[in-house]
Amino acid sequence: MGNVQRSVTRAWSLLLVISLLFLTSCSSRPVASDMPPPDPLAGVVADTDYLISAGDLLTVQVFQIEELERQVRVDNSGRITLPLIGTIKAAGLSEDQLQKQITELYSKTYLQDPQVTVLVDEFTGRRVTVSGAVTKPGLYPVVGSKLTLQQAIAQAEGVSQLASRRNVVVFRQIDGEKKIARFDLPAIEKGEMPDPEIYGGDIVVVYRSDARLLLRTVLELTPFVMVWRAYR
Template identity: 60%
Template structure:
């Protein structure tokens, strides 16, 4: 059993050394990033213009039967009861509310009060990966998120995270830029919590020491059971 475990441990140690080198290399990264391109920045402002793929919740006051959750199709339209297809792409939420209300007013309702909520904005997404509990692509609805809020959407960092090595990738004017942030300093109020924009990629590096410790702890019960039956 020992001879079988030895190569595996060697591989683990090699991987840990590689990750340690990677974490050290982040020390030379920038500690802040410029704002994204104006077009990308516009997608995360309150005057957000609707795009294909956006999911909207449409409500008509005191007419529950007309409430719908709809997705804007690739042609830029959404389909609603009674009025059929409505062009939505390029409009702001308030503009679409007025358009839908006008459609219902034309032969259906006397004074419709329409409210529309953006539940998922296709242009507002951030990727969170690495040593977090639930890596994935998350929508940004409303105002911009901060780094801590983006990590909270991924259920926080995992037990093997290197909290001092959180890296954000951003494309600015066609150039890919990267910066490293210290989550520990941010949580202590010793560093600002940077804003995260749609299209950003957040990567949490793993701590080599914590990863090795967890691996050893996970392997220990199996080693002890094997020895008990030798």
């Protein structure tokens, strides 16, 4: 039992040293202006193959029939409720598949050749993690077809007073490897650097300026820091 405890202690000591090295070198890493998009399976990408998930917000429109237009959220059972046709399953279907299903249901009894459009307004199935020195750390959906770094931070209600705004780090899976890039938020806000796109599955960390608090943040992310290489 003593040997196990000593092994665990040594392991944590090693993690602490690695975390300190990462912390020390963070400011010397080149500031990135962009990152390649993630691997297709690293996060759910907003394209025609996206499958609707519970929690997604949908807009359903029937051409020239405004009374049937609805903005509905997919419930926890994966269903939505629409006028005339009632409750139907939406989760697990693409926009086109759900559109076809709704068209068939309306055309059976109520309408002749209805033209139905389904749009996903909030992709809950595509989520990003925003943590560190922000007001409300958490897991946030990608709203719309595109999310930028500034928008992701805004969803977390902005950075806190302890934030090191020049040390905003994004973790992402690229070419089968977990990689990292550091961004300078003031430079982005001034337009000196582009506001990079954030994808589902990304982890955004706003590091803290206080060394001890920053170290605590790094330690919380040790499993990621251990295996993710710097992207330059």
